[in-house]
Amino acid sequence: MENRVTEEPTPEAAVTERAERSANADVLLDLRNISLSFGGVKALSNISFDILTGEIRAIIGPNGAGKSSMLNVINGFYHPQEGEIWFDGKLRGPMKPYQIARQGIARTFQNIALFRGMSTLDNLMTGRITHMHAGIFWQALWKGRAEREELAHRERVERIIDFLEIQSIRKTPVGRLPYGLQKRVELGRALAADSKLLLLDEPMAGMNIEEKEDMCRFILDVHDQFGTTIALIEHDMSVVMDIADRVVVLDYGKKIGDGYPDEIRSNQDVIDAYLGVAHD
Amino acid sequence: MANAEPETLDTFPKLLMHNAAMRGDRPAVREKEYGIWQSWTWREVRDEVFAFAAGLHTLGFSPGDKLAIIGRNRPRLYWGITAAQCLGGIPVPVYADSVAEEMEFVLSHAGVRFVLAEDQEQVDKVLEVSDRIESLDQVIYDDERGLRDYDSVHLHAYAAVQKLGREALAQDPALLEAGINAGKGSDIGIFVYTSGTTGKPKGVVLTNDNLIISSRNSVAFDKLTENEETLSYLPMAWVGDFIFSHGQAYVAGFCINCPESEATVATDLREIGPTYYFAPPRVFENLLTQVMIRMEDASPLKQKLFRYFMDVAKETGIQILNGKAVDFSSRFKYWLGNLLVYAPLKNTMGFSRIKLAYTAGEAIGPEIFDFYRSLGINIKQLYGQTEASVFITMQPDGEVYADTVGVPAPGVEIRITDGGEVLYRSPGVFQSYYRNEEATRETLDAEGWVHTGDAGYFDDNGHLRIIDRAKDVGRLRDGSLFAPKFLENKLKFFPHINEVVTFGHDRDYVAAFINIDLDAVGNWAERNNIPYASYQELAGRPEVYRMVADSVRQTNADLATDPKMSGSQVHRFLILHKELDPDDGEMTRTRKVRRNIIFEKYGVLVDALYDGSESCHIRTEVTFEDGRKGAIEADVRIEDAEVFPPVAKSA
Structure with a gap:
């Protein structure tokens, strides 16, 4: 592609505003100068942005822009070669994914990763695993603490089932469900983890308009009801503009925009990357 | 026991108190919530109803006020009915799937002052038309989800109203007594709006006597007892649900079960295993x-x-x-x-x-x-x-x-x-x-x-x-009898035909619009490797036409044996390009076809049935579930059906 302006869009105004906001709201996740490469391929270069507690933050960009890599970095699946990740006020060192889950990050996947042979209910129960404390011995006996714990977890899961309106598929093996519902179950499992940060990787990919509208409503309701901080990757600009509080735009592993939906909509770089100069 | 001094038990609040006293520990209502059947005994129901009634009283509900009830079958909505009656008010159940304008008509016609709505969806509809309903004062909702940010002094959560009520009852335990005792059998018990196949709905005024005596007679007729279990899943605005789920349950003292959601009715039915069941x-x-x-x-x-x-x-x-x-x-x-x-x-x-x-x-x-x-x-x-x-x-x-x-x-x-x-x-x-x-x-x-x-x-x-x-029965030009519903039902008995509208009055022959059953025909298409993407496409497939033509032929053969009906064999038919839908006004909410509307809307197709043409282009406006309008266009094919000469009925 032709020369695109790729410098950090950091005019003074933005800096002060950002400083202001950081002062007002807690920064849940702060990514500082992240670079990630696979061999010679630079997937992400020098990216910085933050996610505030209680907001819906969208990460958008054309195909191959590095969105999923970004999510995998946040998630701890990839370790960036450069840069710092501050989560919940702590600098994160190298961690295993399960440690990150315990730390309070849950996610859904671009291509559904559920246990296909298990029922919706059981899939959701797996989301509670990080919160189960009874040892394997007591769980096997299903007595005392293990029993009490399971009942509490089941109740929590049932509330999510009610919330996502999936009562009718509670006992249905997930593999038999249509795609849109599987996506909803996956959201349910991520919700069951009661995380501080919820990462949604293209929650609306491959859905029809009605399913998309449903999903948007669920995301907004989750945000409203549980106050969950959400970071989502999405392809569909219109969806993002409607539901996100702030948007960060990636293209070719670089950040080309960061701000409120209105700002992004009028950002020339973003327009170029998305619509502009003959992409395909 | 159930007949203990029936003449004094002439209102629903009195029946409720009677049941709470006589069978206080027996279950009255169950609802599946969070995957478990939660139940309330008659005594608990009484307390719930009284708390809500007292709350309504605190909000200013006075005798003669109307409480609209909008939503699917949920215990709290049923309790709302009796709560209104405790205060000498009149419950007005409204079809939950009505669009906002339909709701507006009923709410303003009945002069509703209070609304008890199930959830955000219903509240949104009420608020959308609230400016045009002068009498409307307070809206109460059952499910609080999504309604947190609705900032209105006229909007209350059900639980909050009950809390007000409990406080009021704690101060004055006899708060409701006088009102309940003053209730009489001749008082108005409910307004039921009929969906009406023609024109606007009509508000049928029924007294407590009407409802309670009818319930009592039918309970005796079928020997129903307090041990029955029923599933309450039919629209609350329909008089049948009121009698089966409320009237008879109060009179006989049996337990009603509310399904978890519309989609789980079949599963819930299986889990409950009702002893007494009603279905269209x-x-x-x-x-x-x-x-x-x-x-x-x-x-x-x-x-x-x-x-x-x-x-x-x-x-x-x-x-x-x-x-x-x-x-x-x-x-x-x-x-x-x-x-x-x-x-x-x-x-x-x-x-x-x-x-x-x-x-x-x-x-x-x-x-x-x-x-x-x-x-x-x-x-x-x-x-x-x-x-x-x-x-x-x-x-x-x-x-x-x-x-x-x-x-x-x-x-x-x-x-x-x-x-x-x-x-x-x-x-x-x-x-x-x-x-x-x-x-x-x-x-x-x-x-x-x-x-x-x-x-x-x-x-x-x-x-x-x-x-x-009576008004639908007509005659063909040759003078033979034409009973549209009779014909339509005959055709509808075929599993792959869902809905039929026949024409014939003042015509030379009978012709029909047909809606196929998407489930049955879809499954058949799957098994026979017939691809389709939509109802419209499936309805237009020649294989489907062949199947329907065969059903029409069988019907005609059957009609030919009936001397009274042999003249009304179906000569021509077409498969409609869309399903008839209450949202488009083509059917009532209880799914009865509205002939005159269909006649107006599909006039070109009716003409085509009688002018011999083989296909006809039509553009129809449709209403989507969210209320948006759109249009679908189609070329609908018209086919002739095989007809038979009248034959004497064999044996």
Whole structure:
């Protein structure tokens, strides 16, 4: 592609505003100068942005822009070669994914990763695993603490089932469900983890308009009801503009925009990357 | 016990107190919530109702005020009905699937001051039209989800209203007593808006006496007890649900069960295993269609077993159910069939414990009716109207026929006019249509007879047989009788046909619009490798046309044997490019076709049926579920059907 302006869009105004906001709201996740490469391929270069507690933050960009890599970095699946990740006020060192889950990050996947042979209910129960404390011995006996714990977890899961309106598929093996519902179950499992940060990787990919509208409503309701901080990757600009509080735009592993939906909509770089100069 | 001084128990609040005292620990309501059946005893229900009533009182609800109830069957909405009655108010249930404008009509016509809505969806609809409803004051909602940010002094959560009520009751425990004691049987108990196949809905005014006496008579007729279990899943705004889920439950003291959601009704039915069940014919038809679809996918052995024992059931099952003598070997075969086929099948359908099932509203196909009866399910028909507090005729045990609707219900007198119209007079007869004297005068005469508008006659057994709506019965140009509903029902009995509209009055021949059943035909298409993407595409497939043509041919062959009806064989038909839908005004909320609207809307297609053309282009406006409008266009093909010369009926 032709020369695109790729410098950090950091005019003074933005800096002060950002400083202001950081002062007002807690920064849940702060990514500082992240670079990630696979061999010679630079997937992400020098990216910085933050996610505030209680907001819906969208990460958008054309195909191959590095969105999923970004999510995998946040998630701890990839370790960036450069840069710092501050989560919940702590600098994160190298961690295993399960440690990150315990730390309070849950996610859904671009291509559904559920246990296909298990029922919706059981899939959701797996989301509670990080919160189960009874040892394997007591769980096997299903007595005392293990029993009490399971009942509490089941109740929590049932509330999510009610919330996502999936009562009718509670006992249905997930593999038999249509795609849109599987996506909803996956959201349910991520919700069951009661995380501080919820990462949604293209929650609306491959859905029809009605399913998309449903999903948007669920995301907004989750945000409203549980106050969950959400970071989502999405392809569909219109969806993002409607539901996100702030948007960060990636293209070719670089950040080309960061701000409120209105700002992004009028950002020339973003327009170029998305619509502009003959992409395909 | 249930009959202890019935004359003093003349209102629903009094019945509630009676039940709380007599059977306080028995379950009154269950609802599946969070995956578990939660239940409330009669005593708990009384406390819930009183708390809500006191809360309403605190919010300023006064005698004569109307409380609209909008939502699917939930305990709190049922409690709202009785709570309003405790305060001398009038509950007005509204169809939950009404669009905002329909709701506006009912709410302003009834002069509703308070609304009890199920959830955000219903609240949104009410708020959308609230400016135009002058009487509207307060809106209360059951499910708080999504409503947190609605900032309005006129909007309250149900729980918050109950909290107000409990505080008020703590201060003055006798708060509601005077109002309840002042209630009389002659007070208005409820407004039920009929969906009406023509024009605007009418508000039927029913008193406590109407409702309670009708419930009491029907409970006695079928010997219902406090041990019944029912599933409350039909629209609350329909008089049938009010009688079956509320009236009879209060009188007999049995337990109603509210499903978890609309999508789980089948599962919930199975879990509850009701002993007493009501469903319109459509539900029984769908259930049978599902069974047949699944049987076709079953293994050959199972299919064989199913077919063999269903034949056995057809021969002996109905006779056993009717208490007739059956020889030992047939009885043994039926017993074996029950073990291998009927019992598991009934369990799958949720009918393991069923003692009594009713169907009404439309004619039910004789094959469908016999199918259930042959399994030992005591399914019966009744004929009723909102204006009669449901019951006009009922089928007594042992005298059940598929083509009649039974004998007059207890306390009901029936007269047939010279023109063939059915009239009745009963303790359940309504007072008037609210604010519609003209319609009241047309329907209810000075001697208390109600004109049903249905044409019918009594057969030799003294059972009433309904032919059609009197005003729909017409004549072809050659003078032969044309009863549209009769024809439509005949065609609808085919599982792949969902809806039919026939034309013929003042025409040369009968022609029909047909809606296919998307489930049944879709499944058939899948098995036969016929690809389709939408209803419209499937409806246009030549294979589907062939299948429908065959059904029409069979119907015609059958009609040809009936000297009265042989003239009304269907000569031409078309498969409509869209499903008829209440949202487009083509049907009522209870799914009865509105002929004149269809006639107006599809005029070009009707013309095409009679001008000999082979296809016709049409553009139709449709309303999506969210209220947006769109249009679909299609070229609809019209086909001729095979007709038969009249033949004498064989044997």
